[in-house]
Every structure is written in C-alpha cells, then in structure tokens.
Amino acid sequence: MNIKDRIGAHLPYLRRFARALSGSQQSGDAFVLAMLECLVEDPTLLRNDLDDRVAVYNLFLRIWGSVQTNAGTDVSEDHVATLAALTPRSRQAFLLITLEGFSPEDAAEIMGVDQQTFGRMIEEAGREIADQVATDILIIEDEPIIAMDLEALVTELGHTVIDVARTRREAVEIVEKRRPGLVLADIQLADGSSGLDAVNEILGEIEVPVIFVTAYPERLLTGAKPEPTYLVTKPFRPQNLKVIISQALFFRERASRKVAA
Incomplete structure (x- = not known):
C-alpha cells in the first residue's frame, strides 16, 4: 500500500486534531502540511510497525515536537482557550483520548511514552482543566x-x-x-x-x-x-x-x- 492510501482517510481527522492543538485551522493546517512535506522527502518516516492511523498521528506529533508551538495563536473559541492553558504534552494526551478516541495504549504509542507516563499526563490534564472549569x-x-x-x-x-x-x-x-x-x-x-x-x-x-x-x-x-x-x-x-x-x-x-x- 502506498503512502497516499495509508494516510488519506486519516487527514480530515488529523486536521481537526491539529486545529485543536494549535488554536486555529490555519496554524493546524500548516503543521499537517509540514508533515506531508517531510513524508514526500522521506516516506520511511511513517512507521510500518504501527496501525496506519496510529502511525500518522505519531509522525504528526514528532513533527510538532520538532518545531516551536504557536504560543501567540489567535483563539476564538472557549474550548480552545482552555486548551491553551494546558501544558503541551498534557494537551496532546487529553485530545488524543477525548477528541480522537484513541485507547490509552494507542495514545501512549503515538506520544512515544510508556503507560505510566501517559497516565501522569492525563492526570495533569484533568487538574489543569479543573483549574479552568x-x-x-x-x-x-x-x-x-x-x-x-x-x-x-x-x-x-x-x-x-x-x-x-x-x-x-x-x-x-x-x-x-x-x-x-x-x-x-x-x-x-x-x-x-x-x-x-x-x-x-x-x-x-x-x-x-x-x-x-x-x-x-x-x-x-x-x-x-x-x-x-x-x-x-x-x-x-x-x-x-x-x-x-x-x-x-x-x-x-x-x-x-x-x-x-
């Protein structure tokens, strides 16, 4: 199966995730585009040992982590404003579970952490959200x-x-x-x-x-x-x-x- 077939069905959902993570569709799409450009240059970046959807999100967060996040992004929605108050890693963990519906096991794989570390991220997200709501x-x-x-x-x-x-x-x-x-x-x-x-x-x-x-x-x-x-x-x-x-x-x-x- 070629790269296009492996990632095509997941891109609309990845754009949703990128938007929630970055604070705007424009910014989120820029990160998705950066991921696609990296894939064009090196298709081996998409891991073959993972389910395709898990592999796509894993690569996206590797690209995300390689550049500075958009701290000054314009935010217009209340839930995005709350997200902005979360630390980046806990924000990623929370959205992978709640917005994208990944299991804790798959979400931990996407983030490249063990289950215990992922659990701490979710705990942190819960406390930070409680501070807001x-x-x-x-x-x-x-x-x-x-x-x-x-x-x-x-x-x-x-x-x-x-x-x-x-x-x-x-x-x-x-x-x-x-x-x-x-x-x-x-x-x-x-x-x-x-x-x-x-x-x-x-x-x-x-x-x-x-x-x-x-x-x-x-x-x-x-x-x-x-x-x-x-x-x-x-x-x-x-x-x-x-x-x-x-x-x-x-x-x-x-x-x-x-x-x-």
Whole structure:
C-alpha cells in the first residue's frame, strides 16, 4: 500500500486534531502540511510497525515536537482557550483520548511514552482543566464506599461535591436548593428508586452534563434514543473516570434532552 492510501482517510481527522492543538485551522493546517512535506522527502518516516492511523498521528506529533508551538495563536473559541492553558504534552494526551478516541495504549504509542507516563499526563490534564472549569458536583449513589471513592476522585481533580444523594427524592431536593455543574449518577438506588428517573427529573429543570456510573450499562444501552453521552461501567478505573469528567466539563456538552428509559 502506498503512502497516499495509508494516510488519506486519516487527514480530515488529523486536521481537526491539529486545529485543536494549535488554536486555529490555519496554524493546524500548516503543521499537517509540514508533515506531508517531510513524508514526500522521506516516506520511511511513517512507521510500518504501527496501525496506519496510529502511525500518522505519531509522525504528526514528532513533527510538532520538532518545531516551536504557536504560543501567540489567535483563539476564538472557549474550548480552545482552555486548551491553551494546558501544558503541551498534557494537551496532546487529553485530545488524543477525548477528541480522537484513541485507547490509552494507542495514545501512549503515538506520544512515544510508556503507560505510566501517559497516565501522569492525563492526570495533569484533568487538574489543569479543573483549574479552568472547576464546578460543583452532585453524586447520586447509594453505596457509601463507592460514594466516598467518587467524592475523593472529584475532589482530587479540584471540584467540589455539594452533596451525595442515596435516593431519587434526595437528588431532586438537593438540586432544588443548589444547582450542580455536573452529576455523577448510579441507576439502582437504595430505596428501589431509579437514578435514571432522578436524572430525567433534574434535566427537566436544568441543563447539566451527566455521567452515569453503573453496574447495569445494558439498561441504558438499549438502542432507544437518546442514549447517555457519558457512561462508565462499575467497577471503574479511576483514571478513565477522571478523563470522562474532564471531557464532559471541557466540551460542555449539555444534556438538554431526557435519556430514554
């Protein structure tokens, strides 16, 4: 397979990544063009031991790292402005996971680091994003130990837990008094009530991103629309949940429609 066939399908997505990383389409395209020019001169730069998409992003970041980043780039979007506050390597790690959808393993390969180092980059990105978009979080969870783990996790990221609700009624009453900027919700609650019903009632009053943390993902992934944007299966990996929390706040995707039961 020739170079054109190997990279062609990935270029539109690479341009998106380059734009988010650099702050503007013009600047991002300049980096993509620099990569293509390097490939013309030396096709062996594209690694054959990697999946084509991984190899393309790996080469792009090698080119990116070989020149000075655009510190003075014009920024017009809020999410790009937040990105600009991140250190370059943590920014790359965060975007590879959240924007481009790479697995942590592939993202670490792209960046040329081991899994432990990549994990530290993601942790750093989460803390830096929290500095920009720190918010109040409502936890809807009836298991005390899990609730404590969730509270410790979001506090470590720099957010504030306004309360922990164990039932649908408690959750709704809490929101009536104080509106959260993010909700972490289980589905099956202490009194037999539904966290899904609690979330839908809350979303009838306010727009807020919701992350479901549940041992019963099949109850939400039914094929009915709309399905939740953010869903984490128990038992969860703390690092994965931290990434999703940062993603939900960073991209500010508001759950404006009710989730299908």
